[in-house]
Amino acid sequence: MSSTADRLPRLLALVPYLMSHQGAPVAEVAEVFGLSEKQLIDDLQLVWMCGLPGHTPGDLIDVSWDGGEILIENAETIARPLRLGIDEASALLVALRLMNELPLAELPEPEQRDALTRVIAKLERAAGDGAAAVSSQVAVEVDAAPGALATVNEALRRGRRLSLRYYAPARDQVTSREVDPLRVVVVDGRTYLSGWCYRAEAVRLFRLDRVQDATVLDVPAAPPEGAEPTDVTQGVFRPSPTDELAELELTPAGRWVAEYYPCESVEELGEGRLRVTLRARDTGWMVRLALRLGETGRIVAPAALAARAREQAGVALALYDDRP
Amino acid sequence: MSRRKTERLLNLVICLLATRRPLSAEQIRHAVPGYDRDGDEAFQRMFERDKNELREIGVPIEVHRDPWEEEPGYRIAPEAYELPEITLEPDEAAVLGLAARVWQRASLAEAASGALLKLRAGGVATDEPALGGGGALELRVDTRDPAFPAFWEAVRDRRAVRFGYRVAAGESVLTRTVEPWGVVSRRGKWYLAGHDRDRDAPRVFRLSRVVGQVTPLGRPGAVVVPEGVDLRAMVSPWDESPSEPPVRRTATLRVRKGTCQGVRQIAAAVREGDGEWDEADLTFIDPARFAVWMASLGPDAQVLGPPDARDAVIATLKGAYESNGTEAGR
Numbered sequence: 005m006s007s008t009a010d011r012l013p014r015l016l017a018l019v020p021y022l023m024s025h026q027g028a029p030v031a032e033v034a035e036v037f038g039l040s041e042k043q044l045i046d047d048l049q050l051v052w053m054c055g056l057p058g059h060t061p062g063d064l065i066d067v068s069w070d071g072g073e074i075l076i077e078n079a080e081t082i083a084r085p086l087r088l089g090i091d092e093a094s095a096l097l098v099a100l101r102l103m104n105e106l107p108l109a110e111l112p113e114p115e116q117r118d119a120l121t122r123v124i125a126k127l128e129r130a131a132g133d134g135a136a137a138v139s140s141q142v143a144v145e146v147d148a149a150p151g152a153l154a155t156v157n158e159a160l161r162r163g164r165r166l167s168l169r170y171y172a173p174a175r176d177q178v179t180s181r182e183v184d185p186l187r188v189v190v191v192d193g194r195t196y197l198s199g200w201c202y203r204a205e206a207v208r209l210f211r212l213d214r215v216q217d218a219t220v221l222d223v224p225a226a227p228p229e230g231a232e233p234t235d236v237t238q239g240v241f242r243p244s245p246t247d248e249l250a251e252l253e254l255t256p257a258g259r260w261v262a263e264y265y266p267c268e269s270v271e272e273l274g275e276g277r278l279r280v281t282l283r284a285r286d287t288g289w290m291v292r293l294a295l296r297l298g299e300t301g302r303i304v305a306p307a308a309l310a311a312r313a314r315e316q317a318g319v320a321l322a323l324y325d326d327r328p
Numbered sequence: 329m330s331r332r333k334t335e336r337l338l339n340l341v342i343c344l345l346a347t348r349r350p351l352s353a354e355q356i357r358h359a360v361p362g363y364d365r366d367g368d369e370a371f372q373r374m375f376e377r378d379k380n381e382l383r384e385i386g387v388p389i390e391v392h393r394d395p396w397e398e399e400p401g402y403r404i405a406p407e408a409y410e411l412p413e414i415t416l417e418p419d420e421a422a423v424l425g426l427a428a429r430v431w432q433r434a435s436l437a438e439a440a441s442g443a444l445l446k447l448r449a450g451g452v453a454t455d456e457p458a459l460g461g462g463g464a465l466e467l468r469v470d471t472r473d474p475a476f477p478a479f480w481e482a483v484r485d486r487r488a489v490r491f492g493y494r495v496a497a498g499e500s501v502l503t504r505t506v507e508p509w510g511v512v513s514r515r516g517k518w519y520l521a522g523h524d525r526d527r528d529a530p531r532v533f534r535l536s537r538v539v540g541q542v543t544p545l546g547r548p549g550a551v552v553v554p555e556g557v558d559l560r561a562m563v564s565p566w567d568e569s570p571s572e573p574p575v576r577r578t579a580t581l582r583v584r585k586g587t588c589q590g591v592r593q594i595a596a597a598v599r600e601g602d603g604e605w606d607e608a609d610l611t612f613i614d615p616a617r618f619a620v621w622m623a624s625l626g627p628d629a630q631v632l633g634p635p636d637a638r639d640a641v642i643a644t645l646k647g648a649y650e651s652n653g654t655e656a657g658r
Contacts, residue, residue, distance in 0.1 A: 011334050013385050013442070016341070017449040024451035036448065050331060054338045056346055057359035081342045084410035085449040089386040090484055092443035095436045099427035103467060119419035127424075130414045138484045141510035143559055144469050160464050171589055176625075178589045190467045192516035216593065236468050237432055259494075263517075263536045276494070296624035299647025307653070314653035316626040317645045323630045324642050 011047070013086070018047060019065070020085045022076040030072050045069065056081065090138060093131030097139035100124050106190065107149035146193045150212035153188070156197050159220045160185045166199070169217040170210055174289040178216060179203065184225035187233040191240050198234040200227035209234045241266050243283035250290050251305040254278045258300035261293070279304070291316055336362030337378055341387060345409060350392040350401025411450045421454045426467060428454075433471045435480070469513060473535035478542035479520050482508045485548040488525070492539035501539045506531070507551040510559040521562040522551075532563050579610050579618065580632045587628040615640050623648065 014037060021036070022028065034044040048067050055064035055078065066077040104120045128136045152168075159166045166183045183199040186207065190196070194211060201208040207227075234240075249268065254261055256276035261267075267280040284290035287309060294303050294313035303310035339360045344351070353375055357363045363371055379389055379402075388408040392401040416424065428444045431437040448454050471477075475491065482489045489508060492501045507523040509530075517534060524531035582605045583591055583598075592598055595608040612618035619640030622631050631638045 012337050012381075015334070015338055016385075017445050020451075021445075021449035024449065037445070050335060051338070053335055055342060057339075057343050059361060081345045084406075085446040086386055086409060087411045088443050088446060089439070091436075091439040091480075092446070094484070095431060095439040096424065096427055096443050099430035099440065099467070099469070100423070102430065102469065103423060103427060116419065116423055119417070119423050123416065123420040123424050126414055126416065126420070130412050134484075141483050141553065141559070142480070142512075143510065144513040145515070145560060147515070157464075171593060173590055176587065176589050176628075178593075188465050190465070192468070192470055192513060194516065233466070236466070239470060239472075263534075276500070292624040292626065294652055295626050295645065295648045296620045297648065297651075298620065298623060298644035299651050302651035303653075310653040314649055317623075317649035317652070319627040320623070320630075321642065321645050321649060323627060324638070324645075 015047060015051060016082060016086050019051060019076065019079050019082050022067070022074055023079060023083045026075055027073045030069055030074060033074060048074070051076075051079075055079075088131045088135065090131075090134045093127060093135030094138040094142065097124065097127060097131070097135060098142045098144070100127070101139060102144040102146065105144075105146045107146070107153075144193055146190070147195065147213070150195055150215065152197075152212050152215035152218040153195060155218040155220060156185055156188060156212065156215075159225070160188065162220070163225050165221045165223040165225045166197075167219045167221055168210065168215050171214045171216055173214070174286050176288075176292075182221070183208070183210070184227040184231075186227060186231065189234065189236055191236050194240075196234075196236075196240065198236075200225075200231045207231055207234055209236070209240060239266060243285050245283070247283040247285050248287065248290075248306065248309075249281055250284050250303060250309055251279065251281045252294075252297075252301050253304055254280065254297070254301040255299070258297050261297070261301065284309075287312070295320075332362060336360060337382060340378060341382065341404065344389065344402060344404040345406055347403050350390070350403045352397070352399040352401055354399065356402065411446055414447065414450065414452055416447075416452050416454065418453070421452070425454055426465065430467045430469050431471070432468055433476070435477045436471060470516075471518065473518055473538070475520075475535045475538040475542050476511070476518060478544070479508060479511050479535065482542070482544055482551075483510055485544070486551040486553075487548050488545040488551060489542050490545055491542040493533060494537040494539055504533065505545065506533065509551075509553045509557055509562075511535075512559050512563045514560075514563050519563040521557075521559050530557075530562065576611050576613055577634065577637075579612055579634065579637050581608055581610060581622065582606070582630045582632065583608050583625075584628040588625055591625070591629065612637065619644050 018037060021033070025033070030041050030044060034041045037044065039047070048069060051065050052067045053064070057063070062078075065079040068075050100120060100123060104117070104124065156166065166185055168181050168183055169178055170181060171178045181201050181203040183197070183201050185197055185199040187198045188195065189198050189209070195213070197210045197212055197215075198207060199210070200206075243266070252261065253273070254277060259276065259278055262270050262278055262280050265282050267282045269281045271279040273279055290303070290309055291313045294301070294310070295317055303313055339362065340356070343356065343359050351359070353372070356375070357371055363374065382389060388404060390403050390405060390408070392403070394401070424444070428440045431440055444454055478489065488505060490503060490505045493504045494501050505525040506520065507525065508520055509522045512519050512521060517536065520533045520535060522531065523529070578596065581591075582601070585604055585606055588608075591608055591610060595610050597609045599607045601607050615637045618637055622629055622637075622641045623644035631641045
């Protein structure tokens, strides 16, 4: 909220905030509103020029920030914030309804279910009918709670290490690992565990429906200092820039690849065909993708990867006595 | 927005909130600094624009037309303007703080944080979003599709939309005109559900297949969402819909020992074999979808039957053999 177009809405929230937080430090208020201290002072100077018609000193809003604490007077007319807009209330309500849909096991504390119901009711009352209607027309589905979730939550609550048997489809392998749980993350309706993995010696994200078996160990979780939960703000697929870059050509029937995997580039080739580049976390995974695509896509580069896909297809065909 | 204009608009809000009886444009012109120096016509234009801008940010300006007055009067009713009193218990504030962080993309993330800011300004103690690092649970929803904001607005404003739509796995882009009923996220994909005017039937559209701009059509408020419509049921795929029970069949395959963990995980049965192979039974519905999965396993799996599934695997593998590596270095 720092651009100039947002300034008036900001001022209409700032004045009530200052009224309800008399004596708040400049630095704190600046942080709440996402402003530099200089921008905040500039806002205060603007507010100070405004007030009731007549504009005698007695009509104007009185703001002072001597000693770094903000005091405000004579602003009773705009002492309450503007009511929530439909977008604002709906954004919160849709998110709250999504949380309300989480299986009970998903919430760290079961009592939160009750708090959710109460806060939804309060917000609906404050927002009016429009927002309530919109928020029922936007829905985020949540997958059923994976079986491992209760164990993971127990380990989080008790601060214990976990032992997991985990199926990694990229490598088509089941591995055993010990993990110190950091957080449960629900992204687009799917549930993950973010934790320090002793096998990878790094923070890893585990999709909980791929955990075959989870046990709470009698060992306190002790992730290394500075181990932060995975940042999922850019999505859960986060190929590393050092992974090999592959280029694929897709026919219209192979376009789904661009929808399912994060591509570094997508180029239309006409007639519905695409050229995409994506990072292969694992060359085996890329070869399996090429096999799956059949005639609907092909690896253009690197050439060695294309040759490997062709070779694997040939060996597989030989099993069927259908050697090409 | 210039500083002078922000100042004028803030003064206008205060003036219209403070007055008990509606003020005419002329009275407002004298009461609010910033209008006084302009000519009549310039003032009228400026006042019109200001009213629109205030309405855009949600300020409810009332217009009063009294039969005995020549000019309309304006005011803002405090009860329509002000956020109603709302208090939250600490546990309620905590879940609200979590909810405010759900959205990842600009439009809704800004709306959510704007709402939180208003609530805090109103004296509600909300969970500090910047301190969110400590929680044991985090929720995120991505609205990455470029069409999302336009569809959200269309749903909100109850307006029809027209957009280009790529047919599944097809090369052609068709124009669709839809009365939107809602948007649903399912397994990481967003869908629009609504009434397709061209086909005169309810239809579902995947947002990732929308091509180009989404154009709103007609008046806001014109779309009527039918009573009792179940958006989620509309987007669940046919193989989960109870009205069309899917035909499940069993395939038998050989899987190389120590491989195909995904298959073994969901196989109905795995029989240990001699040598390098085990045998597994796997349930499938659609032979084509089953075949591409089996093909992806390459030389680690061999489908023994039924014949249509086996043939589909062979066809996919042949396709992969022929399309890869033949024009290397192109």
